[in-house]
Amino acid sequence: MKKLFVICCLSWLLLLGLFDTSVLGQDVPFKAANLGAWLVIEGWMIPNLFDGILNKDLLDGTQVQLKSTMLNKYLSAENGGGTNLVANRDNPSGWETFRLWRINESTFNLRVFNKQFIGLDNQGQGRNIVAVSTTPENAETFQIVRKPNDPSRVRLKASNGFFVQASSGSSVTADYGDTTDWGAQNPSVFQMTIVRTLRGEYQLTNGYGPDKASQLLKDHWNSYIVEDDFKFMSDNGLNAVRIPVGWWIKYDQTPPPPFVGGSLQALDNAFSWAQKYNMKVIVDLHAVPGSQNGNDHSGSRDGYAGWGDSNIQETVDVIDFLAKRYANQPSLGAMELMNEPNAQFVQFSTLSNYYKKGYAAVRKYTSSAYVILSNRLGDASNKEFLSLAAGLDRSVIDVHYYNLYSDNFNNMNVQQNIDYIYKTRSAQLQEVTQSNGRPLSFVGEWTAALSHDYEDKEVYRRYAKAQLDVYGKTTFGWAYWSYKCTPCGMWSLKRLIIDGLLNL
Numbered sequence: 097m098k099k100l101f102v103i104c105c106l107s108w109l110l111l112l113g114l115f116d117t118s119v120l121g122q123d124v125p126f127k128a129a130n131l132g133a134w135l136v137i138e139g140w141m142i143p144n145l146f147d148g149i150l151n152k153d154l155l156d157g158t159q160v161q162l163k164s165t166m167l168n169k170y171l172s173a174e175n176g177g178g179t180n181l182v183a184n185r186d187n188p189s190g191w192e193t194f195r196l197w198r199i200n201e202s203t204f205n206l207r208v209f210n211k212q213f214i215g216l217d218n219q220g221q222g223r224n225i226v227a228v229s230t231t232p233e234n235a236e237t238f239q240i241v242r243k244p245n246d247p248s249r250v251r252l253k254a255s256n257g258f259f260v261q262a263s264s265g266s267s268v269t270a271d272y273g274d275t276t277d278w279g280a281q282n283p284s285v286f287q288m289t290i291v292r293t294l295r296g297e298y299q300l301t302n303g304y305g306p307d308k309a310s311q312l313l314k315d316h317w318n319s320y321i322v323e324d325d326f327k328f329m330s331d332n333g334l335n336a337v338r339i340p341v342g343w344w345i346k347y348d349q350t351p352p353p354p355f356v357g358g359s360l361q362a363l364d365n366a367f368s369w370a371q372k373y374n375m376k377v378i379v380d381l382h383a384v385p386g387s388q389n390g391n392d393h394s395g396s397r398d399g400y401a402g403w404g405d406s407n408i409q410e411t412v413d414v415i416d417f418l419a420k421r422y423a424n425q426p427s428l429g430a431m432e433l434m435n436e437p438n439a440q441f442v443q444f445s446t447l448s449n450y451y452k453k454g455y456a457a458v459r460k461y462t463s464s465a466y467v468i469l470s471n472r473l474g475d476a477s478n479k480e481f482l483s484l485a486a487g488l489d490r491s492v493i494d495v496h497y498y499n500l501y502s503d504n505f506n507n508m509n510v511q512q513n514i515d516y517i518y519k520t521r522s523a524q525l526q527e528v529t530q531s532n533g534r535p536l537s538f539v540g541e542w543t544a545a546l547s548h549d550y551e552d553k554e555v556y557r558r559y560a561k562a563q564l565d566v567y568g569k570t571t572f573g574w575a576y577w578s579y580k581c582t583p584c585g586m587w588s589l590k591r592l593i594i595d596g597l598l599n600l
Protein backbone atom coordinates (compact mmCIF):
# COMPACT_ATOMS: atom_id res chain seq x y z
CA MET A 97 0.00 0.00 0.00
CA LYS A 98 2.75 2.33 1.01
CA LYS A 99 4.65 1.70 -2.20
CA LEU A 100 1.56 2.35 -4.24
CA PHE A 101 1.08 5.61 -2.42
CA VAL A 102 4.64 6.70 -3.20
CA ILE A 103 4.21 5.86 -6.88
CA CYS A 104 0.95 7.78 -6.94
CA CYS A 105 2.58 10.81 -5.41
CA LEU A 106 5.52 10.65 -7.76
CA SER A 107 3.34 10.46 -10.82
CA TRP A 108 1.26 13.34 -9.53
CA LEU A 109 4.36 15.48 -9.10
CA LEU A 110 5.68 14.41 -12.47
CA LEU A 111 2.41 15.24 -14.07
CA LEU A 112 2.44 18.70 -12.57
CA GLY A 113 6.02 19.26 -13.61
CA LEU A 114 5.44 18.14 -17.17
CA PHE A 115 2.17 19.89 -17.59
CA ASP A 116 2.94 23.07 -19.40
CA THR A 117 0.19 25.62 -19.00
CA SER A 118 1.89 28.01 -21.39
CA VAL A 119 0.48 26.13 -24.36
CA LEU A 120 -2.94 27.15 -23.13
CA GLY A 121 -2.16 30.85 -22.92
CA GLN A 122 -0.66 32.75 -20.04
CA ASP A 123 -3.97 33.21 -18.18
CA VAL A 124 -4.39 29.87 -16.50
CA PRO A 125 -4.25 28.84 -13.79
CA PHE A 126 -6.58 31.57 -12.59
CA LYS A 127 -6.67 33.06 -9.12
CA ALA A 128 -10.20 34.31 -8.99
CA ALA A 129 -12.87 35.70 -6.71
CA ASN A 130 -16.53 34.84 -7.02
CA LEU A 131 -18.71 37.93 -7.20
CA GLY A 132 -21.43 36.18 -5.21
CA ALA A 133 -24.68 37.90 -4.19
CA TRP A 134 -24.22 40.53 -6.86
CA LEU A 135 -26.28 39.50 -9.91
CA VAL A 136 -27.88 36.51 -8.18
CA ILE A 137 -29.12 37.32 -4.69
CA GLU A 138 -28.32 35.10 -1.69
CA GLY A 139 -30.00 36.40 1.44
CA TRP A 140 -27.52 35.04 3.97
CA MET A 141 -24.77 37.11 2.36
CA ILE A 142 -26.75 40.34 2.27
CA PRO A 143 -29.68 40.04 4.70
CA ASN A 144 -30.40 43.77 4.92
CA LEU A 145 -31.68 43.79 1.37
CA PHE A 146 -34.80 41.97 2.60
CA ASP A 147 -35.55 44.36 5.47
CA GLY A 148 -38.15 46.44 3.65
CA ILE A 149 -40.44 43.53 2.77
CA LEU A 150 -43.75 43.33 4.66
CA ASN A 151 -44.17 39.99 6.43
CA LYS A 152 -40.60 39.21 5.39
CA ASP A 153 -40.70 35.92 7.27
CA LEU A 154 -43.37 34.69 4.83
CA LEU A 155 -41.53 34.71 1.52
CA ASP A 156 -41.86 32.24 -1.33
CA GLY A 157 -40.63 28.83 -0.33
CA THR A 158 -41.02 29.36 3.40
CA GLN A 159 -41.91 25.99 4.92
CA VAL A 160 -44.56 26.08 7.64
CA GLN A 161 -46.25 23.56 9.87
CA LEU A 162 -49.69 24.24 11.30
CA LYS A 163 -50.92 22.79 14.58
CA SER A 164 -54.56 22.98 15.58
CA THR A 165 -54.50 24.54 19.04
CA MET A 166 -57.79 22.86 19.96
CA LEU A 167 -56.79 19.32 18.90
CA ASN A 168 -53.10 19.81 19.59
CA LYS A 169 -52.44 17.97 16.30
CA TYR A 170 -50.72 18.94 13.10
CA LEU A 171 -52.41 19.51 9.77
CA SER A 172 -51.30 16.88 7.28
CA ALA A 173 -51.76 16.25 3.57
CA GLU A 174 -52.81 12.61 3.67
CA ASN A 175 -50.39 10.46 1.61
CA GLY A 176 -48.30 13.59 1.02
CA GLY A 177 -50.91 14.97 -1.38
CA GLY A 178 -53.50 13.83 -3.91
CA THR A 179 -56.38 13.60 -1.45
CA ASN A 180 -57.82 15.31 1.64
CA LEU A 181 -56.22 17.11 4.55
CA VAL A 182 -56.43 15.79 8.10
CA ALA A 183 -55.47 17.19 11.50
CA ASN A 184 -54.34 14.15 13.44
CA ARG A 185 -50.54 14.01 13.48
CA ASP A 186 -48.44 14.34 16.63
CA ASN A 187 -45.03 14.60 14.98
CA PRO A 188 -44.64 16.87 11.99
CA SER A 189 -42.54 15.76 9.02
CA GLY A 190 -42.77 16.07 5.24
CA TRP A 191 -46.53 15.51 4.87
CA GLU A 192 -47.17 18.07 7.62
CA THR A 193 -45.03 20.73 5.94
CA PHE A 194 -46.44 23.35 3.54
CA ARG A 195 -44.40 25.52 1.18
CA LEU A 196 -45.68 29.02 0.56
CA TRP A 197 -46.15 30.66 -2.80
CA ARG A 198 -46.60 34.31 -2.04
CA ILE A 199 -49.27 36.33 -3.89
CA ASN A 200 -48.81 39.37 -1.68
CA GLU A 201 -47.89 40.00 1.95
CA SER A 202 -51.01 38.29 3.30
CA THR A 203 -52.19 35.99 0.50
CA PHE A 204 -50.59 32.67 -0.39
CA ASN A 205 -50.82 29.26 -2.03
CA LEU A 206 -49.67 26.34 0.08
CA ARG A 207 -47.82 23.49 -1.63
CA VAL A 208 -47.63 20.00 -0.15
CA PHE A 209 -45.01 17.24 -0.18
CA ASN A 210 -46.15 15.75 -3.51
CA LYS A 211 -46.26 19.25 -5.02
CA GLN A 212 -50.05 19.77 -5.18
CA PHE A 213 -51.64 22.90 -3.73
CA ILE A 214 -54.22 22.81 -1.00
CA GLY A 215 -57.66 24.21 -1.88
CA LEU A 216 -61.41 23.78 -1.74
CA ASP A 217 -62.72 20.52 -3.21
CA ASN A 218 -65.26 20.12 -5.96
CA GLN A 219 -63.54 22.65 -8.27
CA GLY A 220 -63.62 25.28 -5.58
CA GLN A 221 -67.33 24.84 -4.92
CA GLY A 222 -66.92 22.54 -1.92
CA ARG A 223 -65.80 23.25 1.61
CA ASN A 224 -63.45 20.34 2.27
CA ILE A 225 -59.75 21.15 2.10
CA VAL A 226 -57.91 18.87 -0.32
CA ALA A 227 -54.47 18.79 -1.95
CA VAL A 228 -55.20 17.84 -5.55
CA SER A 229 -54.61 20.81 -7.84
CA THR A 230 -51.23 21.04 -9.55
CA THR A 231 -51.72 24.66 -10.60
CA PRO A 232 -52.93 27.15 -8.03
CA GLU A 233 -56.07 29.08 -8.93
CA ASN A 234 -58.51 31.09 -6.85
CA ALA A 235 -59.72 27.97 -4.98
CA GLU A 236 -56.12 27.33 -3.86
CA THR A 237 -55.59 30.85 -2.50
CA PHE A 238 -55.62 31.58 1.23
CA GLN A 239 -55.17 34.62 3.34
CA ILE A 240 -52.98 34.04 6.39
CA VAL A 241 -54.42 36.21 9.17
CA ARG A 242 -51.99 36.65 12.06
CA LYS A 243 -53.03 37.37 15.64
CA PRO A 244 -52.05 40.92 16.60
CA ASN A 245 -48.82 40.84 18.65
CA ASP A 246 -48.55 37.07 18.29
CA PRO A 247 -47.66 36.40 14.65
CA SER A 248 -47.29 32.64 15.04
CA ARG A 249 -51.01 32.31 15.84
CA VAL A 250 -52.86 32.25 12.54
CA ARG A 251 -56.16 31.61 10.85
CA LEU A 252 -56.51 30.70 7.16
CA LYS A 253 -59.22 32.40 5.16
CA ALA A 254 -60.24 30.45 2.05
CA SER A 255 -61.48 31.86 -1.26
CA ASN A 256 -65.10 31.28 -0.21
CA GLY A 257 -64.68 33.89 2.51
CA PHE A 258 -64.73 31.35 5.36
CA PHE A 259 -61.95 30.31 7.72
CA VAL A 260 -60.41 26.84 7.76
CA GLN A 261 -61.29 24.85 10.85
CA ALA A 262 -60.21 21.47 12.13
CA SER A 263 -63.36 20.39 13.95
CA SER A 264 -61.96 16.86 14.35
CA GLY A 265 -58.85 14.97 13.31
CA SER A 266 -60.49 13.81 10.11
CA SER A 267 -62.39 16.98 9.21
CA VAL A 268 -60.62 20.01 7.79
CA THR A 269 -63.10 22.38 6.21
CA ALA A 270 -63.47 26.03 5.24
CA ASP A 271 -66.75 26.94 6.89
CA TYR A 272 -65.92 28.87 10.03
CA GLY A 273 -67.20 32.44 10.17
CA ASP A 274 -65.41 35.58 11.17
CA THR A 275 -64.53 36.03 14.84
CA THR A 276 -62.25 37.98 17.14
CA ASP A 277 -61.75 34.89 19.31
CA TRP A 278 -58.10 33.73 19.29
CA GLY A 279 -58.59 31.28 22.14
CA ALA A 280 -56.86 27.90 22.00
CA GLN A 281 -60.24 26.12 21.94
CA ASN A 282 -61.26 27.83 18.73
CA PRO A 283 -61.13 25.21 15.93
CA SER A 284 -60.00 27.80 13.36
CA VAL A 285 -56.88 28.82 15.30
CA PHE A 286 -53.51 27.28 14.35
CA GLN A 287 -50.03 27.59 15.73
CA MET A 288 -47.69 28.22 12.79
CA THR A 289 -44.05 27.13 12.95
CA ILE A 290 -41.59 28.24 10.29
CA VAL A 291 -39.23 25.32 9.71
CA ARG A 292 -37.28 26.59 6.72
CA THR A 293 -36.88 29.76 4.75
CA LEU A 294 -35.53 30.56 1.32
CA ARG A 295 -33.97 33.92 0.51
CA GLY A 296 -32.93 34.18 -3.09
CA GLU A 297 -33.62 36.45 -6.03
CA TYR A 298 -37.15 35.07 -6.50
CA GLN A 299 -38.02 35.72 -2.85
CA LEU A 300 -36.60 39.23 -2.93
CA THR A 301 -38.24 40.37 -6.16
CA ASN A 302 -41.62 38.78 -5.43
CA GLY A 303 -41.49 40.06 -1.86
CA TYR A 304 -41.05 43.68 -2.92
CA GLY A 305 -43.07 43.58 -6.11
CA PRO A 306 -41.84 44.88 -9.47
CA ASP A 307 -41.46 48.62 -8.80
CA LYS A 308 -39.64 48.48 -5.49
CA ALA A 309 -37.57 45.45 -6.49
CA SER A 310 -36.45 47.13 -9.67
CA GLN A 311 -35.18 50.24 -7.88
CA LEU A 312 -33.62 48.28 -5.03
CA LEU A 313 -31.71 45.93 -7.33
CA LYS A 314 -30.54 48.76 -9.56
CA ASP A 315 -29.03 50.43 -6.50
CA HIS A 316 -27.54 47.12 -5.37
CA TRP A 317 -25.94 46.34 -8.74
CA ASN A 318 -24.44 49.83 -8.89
CA SER A 319 -23.02 49.83 -5.39
CA TYR A 320 -22.19 46.27 -4.30
CA ILE A 321 -19.43 45.81 -6.88
CA VAL A 322 -17.76 48.86 -8.41
CA GLU A 323 -14.74 49.58 -10.58
CA ASP A 324 -12.53 50.06 -7.51
CA ASP A 325 -13.15 46.44 -6.55
CA PHE A 326 -11.53 45.29 -9.79
CA LYS A 327 -8.57 47.55 -9.06
CA PHE A 328 -8.33 46.10 -5.55
CA MET A 329 -8.46 42.52 -6.81
CA SER A 330 -5.92 43.15 -9.52
CA ASP A 331 -3.57 45.01 -7.14
CA ASN A 332 -3.72 42.03 -4.79
CA GLY A 333 -2.80 39.35 -7.27
CA LEU A 334 -6.14 38.11 -8.57
CA ASN A 335 -6.42 37.70 -12.32
CA ALA A 336 -10.05 36.66 -12.81
CA VAL A 337 -13.58 36.91 -11.46
CA ARG A 338 -16.28 34.26 -11.59
CA ILE A 339 -19.63 36.00 -11.92
CA PRO A 340 -22.83 34.11 -11.10
CA VAL A 341 -25.76 35.11 -13.32
CA GLY A 342 -29.37 33.97 -13.52
CA TRP A 343 -31.17 32.71 -16.64
CA TRP A 344 -33.39 35.79 -16.62
CA ILE A 345 -30.39 37.94 -17.67
CA LYS A 346 -31.11 36.84 -21.24
CA TYR A 347 -34.30 38.95 -21.19
CA ASP A 348 -32.37 42.11 -20.30
CA GLN A 349 -34.98 44.77 -19.38
CA THR A 350 -38.07 42.55 -19.51
CA PRO A 351 -37.59 39.18 -17.82
CA PRO A 352 -40.58 37.06 -16.78
CA PRO A 353 -41.93 38.27 -13.40
CA PRO A 354 -41.07 38.49 -10.61
CA PHE A 355 -37.48 38.89 -11.89
CA VAL A 356 -36.54 42.43 -12.82
CA GLY A 357 -34.36 43.64 -15.67
CA GLY A 358 -31.04 45.41 -15.68
CA SER A 359 -28.40 42.93 -14.52
CA LEU A 360 -27.07 42.66 -18.07
CA GLN A 361 -25.82 46.26 -17.87
CA ALA A 362 -23.95 45.39 -14.67
CA LEU A 363 -22.31 42.41 -16.40
CA ASP A 364 -21.31 44.68 -19.29
CA ASN A 365 -19.65 46.97 -16.75
CA ALA A 366 -17.76 44.05 -15.23
CA PHE A 367 -16.34 43.18 -18.63
CA SER A 368 -15.01 46.69 -19.20
CA TRP A 369 -13.54 46.93 -15.68
CA ALA A 370 -11.92 43.52 -16.10
CA GLN A 371 -10.33 44.63 -19.33
CA LYS A 372 -9.03 47.82 -17.75
CA TYR A 373 -7.37 45.89 -14.92
CA ASN A 374 -6.16 43.03 -17.07
CA MET A 375 -8.45 40.41 -15.58
CA LYS A 376 -10.61 37.67 -17.09
CA VAL A 377 -14.31 37.07 -16.57
CA ILE A 378 -15.77 33.61 -15.99
CA VAL A 379 -19.49 33.88 -16.68
CA ASP A 380 -21.24 31.29 -14.51
CA LEU A 381 -24.87 30.36 -15.20
CA HIS A 382 -25.76 29.96 -11.56
CA ALA A 383 -29.55 29.74 -11.80
CA VAL A 384 -31.26 27.81 -14.63
CA PRO A 385 -34.97 27.69 -15.50
CA GLY A 386 -36.78 25.42 -13.07
CA SER A 387 -33.78 25.25 -10.69
CA GLN A 388 -31.07 22.59 -10.70
CA ASN A 389 -30.65 22.23 -6.93
CA GLY A 390 -33.48 24.02 -5.08
CA ASN A 391 -31.05 26.32 -3.29
CA ASP A 392 -31.57 30.03 -2.65
CA HIS A 393 -29.04 30.88 -5.36
CA SER A 394 -30.74 28.82 -8.07
CA GLY A 395 -33.70 31.16 -8.59
CA SER A 396 -36.02 28.54 -7.10
CA ARG A 397 -39.46 29.66 -5.96
CA ASP A 398 -40.04 27.04 -3.29
CA GLY A 399 -36.97 24.82 -3.02
CA TYR A 400 -38.17 22.18 -5.45
CA ALA A 401 -35.70 21.62 -8.29
CA GLY A 402 -37.39 20.86 -11.58
CA TRP A 403 -34.76 21.49 -14.27
CA GLY A 404 -34.82 18.62 -16.77
CA ASP A 405 -35.06 17.54 -20.42
CA SER A 406 -37.79 20.04 -21.22
CA ASN A 407 -35.56 22.91 -20.06
CA ILE A 408 -32.46 22.03 -22.10
CA GLN A 409 -33.20 24.18 -25.13
CA GLU A 410 -34.16 27.31 -23.19
CA THR A 411 -31.02 26.94 -21.09
CA VAL A 412 -28.83 26.51 -24.17
CA ASP A 413 -30.47 29.68 -25.48
CA VAL A 414 -29.24 31.57 -22.40
CA ILE A 415 -25.68 30.31 -23.02
CA ASP A 416 -25.99 31.18 -26.69
CA PHE A 417 -27.11 34.70 -25.81
CA LEU A 418 -24.23 35.27 -23.37
CA ALA A 419 -21.59 33.72 -25.63
CA LYS A 420 -22.73 35.82 -28.56
CA ARG A 421 -22.70 39.00 -26.52
CA TYR A 422 -19.26 38.55 -24.96
CA ALA A 423 -17.33 36.33 -27.42
CA ASN A 424 -15.37 39.24 -28.80
CA GLN A 425 -14.58 40.81 -25.46
CA PRO A 426 -10.86 40.29 -24.78
CA SER A 427 -11.60 39.73 -21.10
CA LEU A 428 -13.91 36.74 -21.65
CA GLY A 429 -12.12 33.86 -19.94
CA ALA A 430 -14.74 31.14 -19.75
CA MET A 431 -18.39 30.25 -19.83
CA GLU A 432 -19.65 27.90 -17.12
CA LEU A 433 -22.72 26.06 -18.36
CA MET A 434 -24.45 25.39 -15.02
CA ASN A 435 -23.55 25.82 -11.36
CA GLU A 436 -23.92 22.92 -8.92
CA PRO A 437 -26.46 20.61 -10.50
CA ASN A 438 -27.59 18.28 -7.73
CA ALA A 439 -27.54 14.56 -8.46
CA GLN A 440 -30.73 14.16 -6.44
CA PHE A 441 -32.66 16.10 -9.07
CA VAL A 442 -30.57 16.19 -12.25
CA GLN A 443 -29.92 13.02 -14.25
CA PHE A 444 -26.46 12.36 -15.65
CA SER A 445 -27.82 11.68 -19.14
CA THR A 446 -29.88 14.88 -19.20
CA LEU A 447 -26.96 16.94 -18.01
CA SER A 448 -24.56 15.32 -20.52
CA ASN A 449 -26.95 16.12 -23.30
CA TYR A 450 -27.16 19.73 -22.12
CA TYR A 451 -23.40 20.05 -21.71
CA LYS A 452 -22.82 18.93 -25.32
CA LYS A 453 -25.34 21.44 -26.64
CA GLY A 454 -24.16 24.24 -24.36
CA TYR A 455 -20.55 23.64 -25.40
CA ALA A 456 -21.55 23.81 -29.08
CA ALA A 457 -23.42 27.06 -28.44
CA VAL A 458 -20.29 28.68 -27.02
CA ARG A 459 -18.15 27.37 -29.87
CA LYS A 460 -20.44 28.99 -32.43
CA TYR A 461 -18.93 32.31 -31.34
CA THR A 462 -15.49 31.62 -29.88
CA SER A 463 -12.82 28.97 -30.12
CA SER A 464 -10.65 30.49 -27.40
CA ALA A 465 -12.97 30.84 -24.39
CA TYR A 466 -12.86 27.90 -21.99
CA VAL A 467 -16.09 26.03 -21.33
CA ILE A 468 -16.65 24.81 -17.79
CA LEU A 469 -18.68 21.74 -16.82
CA SER A 470 -19.69 21.58 -13.19
CA ASN A 471 -19.64 18.24 -11.44
CA ARG A 472 -22.91 17.20 -9.81
CA LEU A 473 -23.31 17.68 -6.09
CA GLY A 474 -24.31 14.75 -3.94
CA ASP A 475 -24.23 11.11 -4.89
CA ALA A 476 -22.17 11.24 -8.10
CA SER A 477 -18.66 10.26 -9.12
CA ASN A 478 -16.31 13.19 -9.49
CA LYS A 479 -15.00 11.51 -12.66
CA GLU A 480 -18.33 11.14 -14.40
CA PHE A 481 -17.79 13.98 -16.90
CA LEU A 482 -14.13 13.28 -17.65
CA SER A 483 -14.73 11.26 -20.78
CA LEU A 484 -17.24 13.71 -22.21
CA ALA A 485 -14.93 16.62 -21.46
CA ALA A 486 -11.90 14.83 -22.93
CA GLY A 487 -13.50 15.17 -26.34
CA LEU A 488 -14.06 18.91 -25.95
CA ASP A 489 -11.25 21.34 -26.66
CA ARG A 490 -10.51 23.86 -23.86
CA SER A 491 -12.95 22.28 -21.45
CA VAL A 492 -12.78 22.43 -17.67
CA ILE A 493 -14.23 20.40 -14.80
CA ASP A 494 -15.40 22.48 -11.83
CA VAL A 495 -15.46 21.06 -8.30
CA HIS A 496 -16.55 22.90 -5.16
CA TYR A 497 -14.83 22.16 -1.85
CA TYR A 498 -16.32 23.22 1.46
CA ASN A 499 -15.34 21.55 4.73
CA LEU A 500 -18.81 22.38 5.99
CA TYR A 501 -22.42 21.23 6.14
CA SER A 502 -21.96 17.82 7.73
CA ASP A 503 -21.23 16.28 11.12
CA ASN A 504 -18.00 14.95 9.70
CA PHE A 505 -16.66 18.49 9.37
CA ASN A 506 -18.42 19.87 12.45
CA ASN A 507 -16.44 17.41 14.53
CA MET A 508 -13.04 18.25 13.08
CA ASN A 509 -10.54 20.49 14.79
CA VAL A 510 -8.39 22.94 12.85
CA GLN A 511 -5.51 20.55 12.21
CA GLN A 512 -7.89 17.86 11.03
CA ASN A 513 -9.39 20.33 8.57
CA ILE A 514 -5.93 21.17 7.28
CA ASP A 515 -4.96 17.51 7.01
CA TYR A 516 -8.17 16.86 5.12
CA ILE A 517 -7.12 19.45 2.53
CA TYR A 518 -3.64 17.96 2.04
CA LYS A 519 -4.83 14.37 1.96
CA THR A 520 -8.43 14.01 0.83
CA ARG A 521 -8.94 17.12 -1.27
CA SER A 522 -5.57 16.65 -2.89
CA ALA A 523 -6.46 13.07 -3.83
CA GLN A 524 -9.88 14.14 -5.13
CA LEU A 525 -8.25 16.80 -7.28
CA GLN A 526 -5.76 14.33 -8.71
CA GLU A 527 -8.70 12.31 -9.93
CA VAL A 528 -10.03 15.17 -12.05
CA THR A 529 -6.69 16.63 -13.16
CA GLN A 530 -5.62 15.16 -16.51
CA SER A 531 -2.02 15.15 -17.68
CA ASN A 532 -2.93 16.30 -21.18
CA GLY A 533 -5.10 19.14 -19.91
CA ARG A 534 -8.30 17.71 -21.38
CA PRO A 535 -10.14 18.74 -19.37
CA LEU A 536 -8.49 21.23 -17.05
CA SER A 537 -9.36 21.18 -13.35
CA PHE A 538 -10.90 24.06 -11.41
CA VAL A 539 -11.92 24.58 -7.79
CA GLY A 540 -14.66 27.05 -8.62
CA GLU A 541 -15.70 27.60 -4.99
CA TRP A 542 -13.90 27.35 -1.67
CA THR A 543 -13.65 29.39 1.50
CA ALA A 544 -11.47 29.90 4.55
CA ALA A 545 -14.57 29.80 6.76
CA LEU A 546 -14.77 26.81 9.11
CA SER A 547 -17.67 25.14 10.93
CA HIS A 548 -16.60 26.88 14.14
CA ASP A 549 -15.43 30.42 14.76
CA TYR A 550 -11.93 30.95 16.12
CA GLU A 551 -10.60 34.04 17.90
CA ASP A 552 -7.10 33.34 16.69
CA LYS A 553 -6.84 34.64 13.13
CA GLU A 554 -3.75 32.51 12.50
CA VAL A 555 -6.11 29.56 12.21
CA TYR A 556 -7.58 31.04 9.06
CA ARG A 557 -4.19 31.94 7.63
CA ARG A 558 -3.04 28.32 7.99
CA TYR A 559 -6.27 26.87 6.67
CA ALA A 560 -6.29 29.24 3.69
CA LYS A 561 -2.63 28.50 2.96
CA ALA A 562 -3.30 24.75 2.91
CA GLN A 563 -6.02 25.33 0.35
CA LEU A 564 -3.88 27.63 -1.77
CA ASP A 565 -1.13 24.99 -1.75
CA VAL A 566 -3.46 22.27 -2.96
CA TYR A 567 -5.88 24.18 -5.19
CA GLY A 568 -2.93 26.08 -6.67
CA LYS A 569 -2.00 22.81 -8.40
CA THR A 570 -5.17 22.69 -10.44
CA THR A 571 -4.65 23.30 -14.12
CA PHE A 572 -7.39 25.93 -14.51
CA GLY A 573 -7.10 27.50 -11.06
CA TRP A 574 -9.51 28.39 -8.31
CA ALA A 575 -12.14 30.93 -7.29
CA TYR A 576 -12.78 31.97 -3.69
CA TRP A 577 -16.35 32.20 -2.42
CA SER A 578 -16.84 35.07 -2.15
CA TYR A 579 -15.23 38.41 -2.91
CA LYS A 580 -17.50 40.22 -0.49
CA CYS A 581 -19.73 39.03 2.32
CA THR A 582 -20.28 41.67 4.93
CA PRO A 583 -22.07 39.77 7.72
CA CYS A 584 -20.22 36.50 7.24
CA GLY A 585 -16.61 36.87 8.40
CA MET A 586 -14.10 34.68 6.62
CA TRP A 587 -16.37 34.17 3.63
CA SER A 588 -15.05 37.53 2.41
CA LEU A 589 -11.85 37.34 0.37
CA LYS A 590 -11.62 41.11 0.53
CA ARG A 591 -11.53 40.97 4.30
CA LEU A 592 -8.93 38.18 4.32
CA ILE A 593 -6.69 40.27 2.10
CA ILE A 594 -7.17 43.45 4.15
CA ASP A 595 -6.44 41.50 7.35
CA GLY A 596 -3.28 40.11 5.76
CA LEU A 597 -4.42 36.50 6.07
CA LEU A 598 -4.02 35.60 2.43
CA ASN A 599 -0.93 36.27 0.36
CA LEU A 600 -1.19 35.54 -3.31
Ligand SMILES: *[C@@H]1O[C@H](CO)[C@@H](O)[C@H](O)[C@H]1NC(C)=O
Binds near residue numbers: 203
Ligand atom coordinates in the same frame (compact mmCIF):
# COMPACT_ATOMS: atom_id res chain seq x y z
C1 LIG B 1 -53.63 40.27 -1.98
O1 LIG B 1 -54.16 39.48 -3.02
C2 LIG B 1 -55.53 39.14 -2.83
C3 LIG B 1 -55.89 38.17 -3.94
O2 LIG B 1 -55.56 38.69 -5.18
C4 LIG B 1 -56.38 40.40 -2.81
O3 LIG B 1 -57.72 40.06 -2.61
C5 LIG B 1 -55.88 41.30 -1.69
O4 LIG B 1 -56.57 42.51 -1.70
C6 LIG B 1 -54.40 41.56 -1.83
N1 LIG B 1 -53.93 42.24 -0.66
C7 LIG B 1 -53.09 43.25 -0.69
C8 LIG B 1 -52.68 43.81 0.61
O5 LIG B 1 -52.67 43.71 -1.73
